[in-house]
Amino acid sequence: MPQRKPHVVSLGAPNYAGEEYINDFTKEFDFSILDASNRQEAIDRLPALLSNNGPADAFIIRMGTPPYEPFDFFSPLLPTCKIMASASAGYNEFDIDWMSKNGIIFCNSVDAVAEATADMAIFLLLAVLRNTTKAEKSVREGKWRTTPGLSPAKDPTGMTLGIVGLGAIGKYLAKKAAVFNLKIRYYSRHQLPKEEEAEYNATYCTSLHALLSSSDIVSINCPLNAETTNLISKEEFAAMKDGAFLINTARGAIIDEAALKQALEGGKVARAGLDVLCNEPNVDPWFFDREDVVLQPHLGGLTDVAFQKAERECFENIRAFFKTGKANSPVNGDKVA
Known part of the structure; x- marks a missing residue:
């Protein structure tokens, strides 16, 4: 020194x-x-x-x-x-x-930025369940509640939230999600000690596909690296429940955007809440006009x-x-x- x-x-x-x-x-x-x-x-x-x-x-x-x-x-x-x-x-x-x-x-x-990012994930989670992109568009167009698909919205109570990566952000998300009576599952490289699982009321899944197939809502909360690039691609979307909801507040490249487009177009993913996208800020304009996508400009930790x-x-x-x-x-x- x-x-x-x-x-x-x-x-x-x-x-x-x-x-x-x-x-x-x-x-x-x-x-x-x-x-x-x-x-x-x-x-x-x-x-x-x-x-x-x-x-x-x-x-x-x-x-x-x-x-x-x-x-x-x-x-x-x-x-x-x-x-x-x-x-x-x-x-x-x-x-x-x-x-x-x-x-x-x-x-x-x-x-x-962990808690602020978890807050963004909660915001996007509620937004996709309540279909807020379509709802806001309906209000702004003077249609109020006459736009099809706004009511009844989805209620989080009793649904299963699958968290990919239960690190600092994922733990905050799990704790906050409990307030909305969501069941918590998670997949990480390493299983947490039993006392930590009990603290967050989280159930470990032994594989990513096991998590995806058992979750109503999937939240991406892992870091981007060589192993997680395109972690969620065609096979992973196929493993999800039909009409699942997807949240990403981590990094855009963790999700294969071509596969995500197909999943949204085919209804495999009912709605997605995305604070991150590939090639920011020059992102794919395909997402801009989608009523089944809630978008934010990577603001998760910016408080x-x-x-x-x-x-x-x-x-x-x-x-x-x-x-x-x-x-x-x-x-x-x-x-x-």
Whole structure:
């Protein structure tokens, strides 16, 4: 560890962590802000910042990554940077292998956006059951309740919610879903301990298809990686109940969109609630006119409280790393020497 105060660089100003919090952090760390609003500005300005303020030991990426993508401009941080902390829960936009090879620990946000994202999943769940896209269109067109298919709506009581990935977000979702008298099933890489299953009243399914075939509503809450890309495709839709409901607040590419289109057109999926899509923000316009789809522009974790928690998680990961040698939520901790 450096004898000087570690130098931490933030990509843009952390506007939500709080002035008092930042002031306390800077008692232990030198802190610089890379004033860049997009990728090209970051590329142009990072070398000058390091030249003026000294080499960076840590780097923070705040919420709202699209303007900076692709993240291929970190080379000037080498060889001194030892940790990067992202305010996002997902990390598919980062080259984790490159970081591991260069001795950089990468951390994501574990809990900051979890509850807010679960709230979005609940919103979409109720929206698809109540057919709100068609209902709102009916009101705006002056038809009130005369549009066919609005009544009676589906009631969540007694239905089964299948959660794909019972991590931080999935656990919040399970807890909130219980309020609506939903039965909870889940599928994850590893089964939770029995006491945790009891806490969330969740029943483990030994396979993804077992979950899909026994759920009235399926919610995607797993991270996007090589194993989960197109995790839900033709065979998975075939395994679902006829007229199932699908919620995705994770990443668009977890669902094979071509297969989803077929499932919606054929009625296998009655309605879908999507906060995420492929190729954001240039998504397939096919979804725009569908009355059986509730759309949101990837807003799940974008709340004021989540922003504050996310920024502070970044700082706390860095604080823990330089105090103890271990970050709080390393993604690649077992791959960095």
